[in-house]
Amino acid sequence: MYGLTFGAELSVHVPASARCPAGFPGRGGRGRAGAVMARAAVRESVTLAGRAERARIAREFVEGVLGPGHPCRDVAVLLVSEMFGNSVRHSGSGAPGETVTVAVRAGDGVVRVEVTDRSGPGVPRLTPAAWDAEGGRGLQLVARLAARWGWRRRGGRTLTWFELSHG
Numbered sequence: 001m002y003g004l005t006f007g008a009e010l011s012v013h014v015p016a017s018a019r020c021p022a023g024f025p026g027r028g029g030r031g032r033a034g035a036v037m038a039r040a041a042v043r044e045s046v047t048l049a050g051r052a053e054r055a056r057i058a059r060e061f062v063e064g065v066l067g068p069g070h071p072c073r074d075v076a077v078l079l080v081s082e083m084f085g086n087s088v089r090h091s092g093s094g095a096p097g098e099t100v101t102v103a104v105r106a107g108d109g110v111v112r113v114e115v116t117d118r119s120g121p122g123v124p125r126l127t128p129a130a131w132d133a134e135g136g137r138g139l140q141l142v143a144r145l146a147a148r149w150g151w152r153r154r155g156g157r158t159l160t161w162f163e164l165s166h167g
Contacts, residue, residue: 041107048084050093050100050117058084058102062113065104072111072164075145076104082138083115083160091158092118109167110147119158124151 046061048054062080066073080102088094101116126143129136142149146162153159 041105043103043105045101045103047099047101050088050091050095050098052085052088054100055081055084055088058100058115061102062104066106066111070106070111071166075164076111076113079142079145079162079164080113080115082141083113083162086124086138086160087115087117090122091120109165111164111166112161114159114161116157116159119153119156123153123158124160 042065044061044065046057048057059077059081062076063073066076084100084102087100092098093100095118098118101114103114103116105112105114124139126139127136129140139149142162145164147165149160149162151158151160
């Protein structure tokens, strides 16, 4: 599925909303690039060092693939930042010399972003965060803003993904 060789998806979560949120910044008007992107299917990926400061490059990559005016661009950029940070913090990809791969597939009204890392001891799961906690809300954002999200693990790698719908 989507050009990556992994086993069946182990976890799929579908929130109530299946569209890019209308009130999210940048969702308003569709620019030319967004209109073109809605018709053309693209798939691009980048592999980055598993270091926190590389999250900026992951965000810029997703932003660049989707282009200005894409209705899901801002949401996708926010969510890839959360997932990249989780990969660096909670997987083996944060170790020296390890990497995180970000892939974007867009077309037919769906944007799918995949983040692949060196598997850690746990699996991606929603957990409640205390009101005064400084972290622990990343997957909650993914679950609330994405049309679907999930993860799968194979061969020492974990792929966490989300999909956004528009159109």
